[in-house]
Amino acid sequence: xxxxxxxxxxxxxxxxxxxxxxxxxxxxxxxxxxxxxxxxxxxxxxxxxxxxxxxxxxxxxxxxxxxxxxxxxxxxxxxxxxxxxxxxxxxxxxxxxxxxxxxxxxxxxxxxxxxxxxxxxxxxxxxxxxxxxxxxxxxxxxxxxxxxxxxxxxxxxxxxxxxxxxxxxxxxxxxxxxxxxxxxxxxxxxxxxxxxxxxxxxxxxxxxxxxxxxxxx
Ligand code: AP5
Ligand code: MG
Ligand code: ZN
Numbered sequence: 001x002x003x004x005x006x007x008x009x010x011x012x013x014x015x016x017x018x019x020x021x022x023x024x025x026x027x028x029x030x031x032x033x034x035x036x037x038x039x040x041x042x043x044x045x046x047x048x049x050x051x052x053x054x055x056x057x058x059x060x061x062x063x064x065x066x067x068x069x070x071x072x073x074x075x076x077x078x079x080x081x082x083x084x085x086x087x088x089x090x091x092x093x094x095x096x097x098x099x100x101x102x103x104x105x106x107x108x109x110x111x112x113x114x115x116x117x118x119x120x121x122x123x124x125x126x127x128x129x130x131x132x133x134x135x136x137x138x139x140x141x142x143x144x145x146x147x148x149x150x151x152x153x154x155x156x157x158x159x160x161x162x163x164x165x166x167x168x169x170x171x172x173x174x175x176x177x178x179x180x181x182x183x184x185x186x187x188x189x190x191x192x193x194x195x196x197x198x199x200x201x202x203x204x205x206x207x208x209x210x211x212x213x214x215x216x217x
Contacts, residue, residue: 001026001080001213002105004087004096006184007113009172010120010127011198012205015136016113017084019206024213026080027071031088033134034067035059036161054162056171058088058179065095072103081105088180093187108216110187111209113198117173124169131157142202 003026005013017028035053038046045067049059068086075081087093100107126139132155137144144151150158163172187193196208 001108001216002083002100003080003109003111003213004083004107004187005085005111005113006180007115007198008117008120008176008180009169010123011113011115012202013084013113015142015202016205016209017082018136020082020209020213024080026082027075028082028084029068029071029086030084031059031064031067031086032084034071035064038067054168056163056168056175058175061089061091061095064088065092065099068096069099069102072099072105075103077104087183088176090179090183090186093183107187107192109194109212110184110192111212112184112193112195113205114195115198119199120173121166121169124164125166127164128158128160130155131159 005017007013014028014030014032017030020026021028035046035049039050039053040046045063048063052059064086068083072081083096087096096107123138123141126141127136128139129136130150130153133150133153135150135152136142137158148156148158150156163169184193194212196205196212198205200208
C-alpha cells in the first residue's frame with residue numbers, strides 16, 4: 001500500500017507516519033527529514049536547501065523528487081510507502097506519478113489531515129525530538145513518560161528545529177495554502193482522498209487512519 005499524508009505544518013503528518021511505520025512495517029518517506037539530514041551532512045542538496053528551509057519557503061522540486069526516487073530505489077516491493085510532506089506542488093505531484101510507475105507502485109490513498117490553523121503555531125513551537133532516535137514530542141500534548149528521558153531509546157538529549165518559530169511557521173502555512181492545498185483536486189478527481197479530523201487527539205487520528213487502510217485489506 002502507498003499513501004500520501006497531506007496537511008499544513010504541524011498537522012501531524014510526521015507523528016502519524018512514524019506510528020504507521022512502527023506498527024505496520026510501512027516506510028516513512030519524509031522529504032523534510034531527508035532535507036534536514038542533507039543539511040546536516042553538508043551534501044550539495046543540503047547546501048542549497050539550508051537557507052530556503054530556514055526561511056520557511058519550498059526547496060526546488062528537482063531536489064525533493066530526486067530524494068524520493070533514491071529512497072524508493074532502496075525499498076523492497078512488499079514495503080508500503082507513506083509520503084510525508086511530499087508532494088507539495090503540482091510539478092511534484094506529476095513527478096510522483098512517474099516515480100511510482102517507474103518503481104512498479106500505485107497510489108492507494110491520499111489522507112488529508114484537517115486542522116484548525118490557529119492551533120498549529122502552538123503545536124509547532126512546543127515540538128521537540130530525541131537527539132538520538134528522532135522520536136517526536138511536544139511540551140504539552142506529547143511529553144516523554146519520564147521527564148527528560150526518551151520513551152523509545154532512553155536518550156536524554158533533545159533538539160528543536162531551526163524553522164520551528166512563530167514567524168517562520170506563518171510563511172510555511174502561506175506556502176501550504178498557495179502551492180500545496182491546490183494539488184488536492186488532482187487526487188479528488190481520482191477518488192483517492194480521505195479526510196481525517198486532525199484536531200482529535202493523537203490516538204484517535206491514528207485509529208481513523210487505520211480504519212481507512214483496513215477498509216481495503
Ligand atoms: P517538513 O519537515 O515537512 O515540515 P512541515 O510540512 O512544515 O510539517 P511539520 O513537520 O512541521 O508538521 P507535521 O505535520 O509533520 O507535524 P508533527 O507530526 O511533527 O518540511 C520542512 C521544510 O522542508 C519546508 O518548510 C520546506 O522548506 C522543506 N521541504 C520539505 N518537503 C518539501 C517538499 N516536498 N518540497 C519543497 N520543500 C520541502 O506534529 C507537530 C507537533 O504537534 C508535534 O509536537 C506533535 O507531538 C504534535 N501533535 C501532532 N498531532 C497532534 C494531535 N492530534 N493533537 C495534539 N498535538 C499533536
Ligand atoms: Mg513533519
Ligand atoms: Zn530516543
